[in-house]
Amino acid sequence: MIPQDSSPTVNASAGPADPASPQCLVVMYHYVRPQSTINGLSACASDGRIDALSVEDFETQLDRLCAKYEPIDWPKLCSWREGRSALPHRSFLLTFDDGLSDHARYVAPALKQRGLRGVFFVPGVILAKECMLSVHMIHLLLSRLGASQLNELLLAQLREAGDVTSDWLAFTAWHADAETLYHYETRDRARLKYFLTMRLPLPVRNRHLELMFREHIGSPKRWSRDWYLSWDDVVGLQAAGHTVGGHGYRHEPLDRLSETRQKKDMAQVADLFEDAFGSTRRPFSYPYGRVGDSTPTFCREAGFIQAFTTQERWLSPEDDHFLWPRVDTIHVDQFIEKESACPIAP
Numbered sequence: 109m110i111p112q113d114s115s116p117t118v119n120a121s122a123g124p125a126d127p128a129s130p131q132c133l134v135v136m137y138h139y140v141r142p143q144s145t146i147n148g149l150s151a152c153a154s155d156g157r158i159d160a161l162s163v164e165d166f167e168t169q170l171d172r173l174c175a176k177y178e179p180i181d182w183p184k185l186c187s188w189r190e191g192r193s194a195l196p197h198r199s200f201l202l203t204f205d206d207g208l209s210d211h212a213r214y215v216a217p218a219l220k221q222r223g224l225r226g227v228f229f230v231p232g233v234i235l236a237k238e239c240m241l242s243v244h245m246i247h248l249l250l251s252r253l254g255a256s257q258l259n260e261l262l263l264a265q266l267r268e269a270g271d272v273t274s275d276w277l278a279f280t281a282w283h284a285d286a287e288t289l290y291h292y293e294t295r296d297r298a299r300l301k302y303f304l305t306m307r308l309p310l311p312v313r314n315r316h317l318e319l320m321f322r323e324h325i326g327s328p329k330r331w332s333r334d335w336y337l338s339w340d341d342v343v344g345l346q347a348a349g350h351t352v353g354g355h356g357y358r359h360e361p362l363d364r365l366s367e368t369r370q371k372k373d374m375a376q377v378a379d380l381f382e383d384a385f386g387s388t389r390r391p392f393s394y395p396y397g398r399v400g401d402s403t404p405t406f407c408r409e410a411g412f413i414q415a416f417t418t419q420e421r422w423l424s425p426e427d428d429h430f431l432w433p434r435v436d437t438i439h440v441d442q443f444i445e446k447e448s449a450c451p452i453a454p
C-alpha cells in the first residue's frame with residue numbers, strides 16, 4: 109500500500125505525549141478504492157497499478173478506531189481549541205487529502221454508514237481547472253512505465269530540450285533526503301519522485317511531466333474528470349456534514365515557493381472556497397507536509413484557522429494550531445497498539 113506523497117516525519121511508536129491529558133489521533137488518508145479497481149482503474153486506465161488502501165481495509169480500520177476511541181469531527185475540534193468544550197480522553201479525527209474522486213465514491217458512503225464526519229482537503233486547482241496534479245501524473249507514469257524506464261525517458265527528454273544540468277543530476281547530494289521522504293518506496297522510485305517533486309525547477313517539471321503524460325497515459329483534462337472530486341461532490345460532502353479545507357492551490361511543496369508565491373497560492377484556494385461557499389472558517393493541510401519558516405503565518409493570513417502537517421504523533425493541547433500532527437493510515441495500528449500497551453484511565 110502506498111500512503112501518500114506527503115513527507116511523513118515518522119515517529120510511529122510514539123504514545124501520547126502526556127498520557128493523562130486528552131489526545132486526538134488525526135488520521136490521514138489519500139487513495140481509498142476497491143481492490144478490484146486498484147489494478148484496473150477505469151476505462152481509460154493505464155496497464156499498471158496504483159497502490160491504494162482498499163475500501164475493505166479502510167472499513168476495517170474505521171471499525172477498529174471506533175472500537176478504541178471516540179470519533180470527533182472538525183467543529184468539535186474547533187470547539188475544544190477555542191475552549192468552548194472538552195475533548196474526550198482519547199479521540200480520533202479522519203482527514204483525506206488531494207481531492208480524489210475516491211472520497212465521494214467510496215469514503216463518504218463508509219463514513220455515512222458509521223455516522224462519521226471527516227475533513228477533506230482539496231487543492232484549489234482541480235476545481236478551478238480540469239488538470240492533473242503533478243503528484244498523480246508521477247504515480248500514473250510510474251505505474252505505466254516503471255521507475256527505470258520513466259527515469260530513462262525523462263532524462264532523454266530533459267537533455268533533448270536542453271533542460272538538464274549536471275547539478276540537477278548530482279543525485280548523491282540528496283539521496284538520503286529522498287529515501288527519508290519516500291521511506292515506503294524502493295530506492296529507485298524514491299529518488300525519481302524526489303527529483304521530480306523537490307529538485308527540478310517546477311516550470312520545467314510541469315512542462316516535461318505533461319508531455320510524458322500525454323504520450324504515455326492520455327489527456328490530463330480527460331483523466332482529471334474521473335480522478336478528482338467535482339464541485340458537486342464537494343457541495344455534497346459539505347451537505348453531508350463533512351468539512352472541506354484547503355490543500356494548496358497548485359499542490360506544490362510550499363517550502364519550494366518564494367514567500368510571495370506561497371502567499372498567493374494559499375490566498376487563491378481560500379478565495380476559491382469563499383467565492384463558492386461564502387465566508388466560512390476552514391482548516392488547511394500542507395501539501396507533502398512541507399512548511400517553510402513563514403508558511404504557518406501566511407496560512408493564517410490567508411484566512412485558514414488551523415493547519416495540519418504530516419508529523420506523526422498524537423495531537424495534544426500544547427500543539428501549535430498551524431502545525432498540528434497527523435498519522436498516516438499505514439501507521440495507525442502501531443499508534444493504537446502503543447497507546448493500548450499503556451492505557452491511562454480517564
Ligand SMILES: [Zn+2]
Pocket residue numbers: 113114205206355359395396
Ligand atoms: Zn497532497
